[in-house]
Amino acid sequence: MAEHLYELLSPHLPSTEANLSKDPPTIQYLNRLPTLSLQALQTTEPQSLAQSAHSNLLSLQALSNRSHKSFITSADSLSNLHSSIANLKRQAQELRDGIPKLDEEAVRFSSKYSRAAENATLEQRKKVMRLSRNVDRISDILELPTLLATTVSSAAANSGNTGTSFSTTYSAALDLYAHIKRLQTLYPDSPLVNDVAAQAEDAMKDMTSNLITALRAQNLRLAAGMRTVGWLRRVAPELDAAIGEGGASNGGGALGATFLICRLANLVSTLEALDPLRELADQETQRRTRGSDQKSGTGSWTAGHQTEKYLKRYIEIFREQSFAVVSLYKNIFTPDQSETDATAPGLRGIDARTKTAQSSQTDRRLDPFQCLPPALATFPTHLVQLLTGTLRTYLPNIQDKTARESLLTQVLYCAASLGRLGGDFSMILTELGDTGDEGTEGFASEWEEVMRKHRALAGRLEQLTGANPTSPTGSSKGTLQATSLAAS
Template identity: 55%
Template sequence: MADPLYDLLAPYFDQQDAPAKPVPSPSDPTTQAYLARLATLSLPSLSSSEPQSLAQSSASTVRSLQALSKRSHKSIIASSSSLSSLSSSLPQLARHAAELQGALPELETASAHFEKTYSRSTENAILDRRRKAMLLARNVDRVADVLELPTLLSSAISSSGAAQGAGTAAASGLSNSSYASALDLHAHIKRLHTLYPNVGLVTEISTQAEQEMKGMATNLITSLQAQGIKLAGAMRTIGWLRRVAPELDQAWNYDQKRTSIGSNEGALGSLFLVCRLANLLSTLEALDPLRELADQEAVRRSNGGKNKDNWAGGQQTERYLKRYIEIFREQSFAIISMYCTVQEVWAG
């Protein structure tokens, strides 16, 4: 049922701004609220204050609309433009949606093929290669450290050889420290090779380390041939050799009865004697100029015929023999005494 007050006011709605404003609906909440308010007002209020109130509300609404249009005119214009293009955008959106829906089966087929090809549950060379590359990228620092082991080992051996050649006490301490570092590095490489025997990189590094250790053994053997080696230096060198080349320290197994000399020291005893013998021979070879003078003197004596004093001259021969016997005696005594001391240590 329509409101009587609304029916009473309805004929006056189209008197002003009829083309601009539609007629309000009687069921509109705003219309109903205003009609209820009008019913509570007195006649003087309706004739005097209510028109002023409506005019103030209208003016306030106009000012608000003006401020809104000034503040948001760009957004309003953009919204209007978007609204005008909406009629053409919606069909285009529908067309693209249809194309996307038509492409979904092909996408589903391609994704299924990709999943089947690169699944972790199946053998795949590409995935395996990528997995190894990722593993290498995560452990590149460790791999770099492992690759530097042969270089570090070579540096330690070279520095120990150079320090040993200096012959001073400080150089001897540095040589011992360098040899100890080299043995620690070699033990670490051997441990890596034991843990990862099937890794080609570790096997190659182990091979390089063995070559470096052979060079270290060569340096130690060369140091046993040095001139004027002392007992302490010889003991240290043999101790390093026992660790670098343990196969030389193994006792020889003979079927016959072993002799007392060289029965417990393995090949190291023979190696020590050979090195010191080489040093003795090189020292004696240094007397070759004196020997040549003695030979020349002997030739002159033999060509001179019979002289009154056959023992006249011979100074060069005497000088050579005296020096030869002196060197042979000193070096032989040093070799035998050093060998006996080393043998006692081995026996203990």
């Protein structure tokens, strides 16, 4: 029925609508028309169609107002659909052509970075990853030389303090250095650890210099000296190496000699503080020599008071400092009995060195420095040379016999004080009168007179102390006690 109606109505329909004959809504509407009456077709159907058209128009307007952007986008996409399909086809072709090449690269990558075989790239990557994981530890290791140098500098700045902070700072520096050396032992082939160890060695050299400088300090006490020497033994063990026969201990080795040199430098600097008095004594020496050349007593020097002041102060400092140096050395380095016997600069030191030389003739062929005498064996001799040289130069300026005897007595007490440590040089002073220098002709007789008076005083002191003069042992002990008491 619908087909017959469509054939009747097709001449009156537009061409666009004629193409919609197969449209389901069109067929449905044509099937509905025969069911309507003629009156309905003439009256209500046109109104219903107009109302439906108006409702559809409003719906289209609302839809276009609400979704116009989507319409525009869809229209654009629809217009570009042809070119998009062409591009998609081309890209699909390229992807299909690239799959074999991608497969080849994947196979090559798998074979190159396989864990089954050794690969330098993988090893390098492992090292980089390991470095990334241990960057904090490496940073701590790199900071060790800076921390050590800072600790050493802080200890040097606080070296004048007598508290525990000075000791704690140096102990912390030594602990850091020991930790670095332990790292070097664990990782001997690591360039980083070797570089850190080299920087630590430089810091330890500075610390060694600071400790050696500390040994030259004024009024060095036994505790500070032992502490400083102990640190030097840890920092520079080569200084404490044995130099004696067969590797035996020889008075502290080079460390003992360094200690004596530092204390000698302190003694010399202390004596140099007497330069104003020495200059006055030199002026009196010049006046004495001019007066001796002119053979005239008028206008020449007669007193020598400035020389007396200089020598008195010089002997006081020499006595105090020389006794302190030798005493500190003996207490710090604790030499054995053979070295104690060798400390006397006269006969015992020569005998000990002779025995050492005879017993090590074979070792001398290998290393001649193995037979060097202990540092303390020759040190008192050098001290005595300083004192005798000063006495030989300035003692002739003093013409007052009482003043000369007072100075010689002071020198005798100094010899007795040093003699308590094995360095008595009283007999060496008798040789000053045999040098032929002007003004020292009667020095030997004056020295003998002083010695005679001193022995008489020692005899009286022996009686006071209750010693038995008939016993040789008691006499020698009493003489030592009297000498020590008089020297004090």
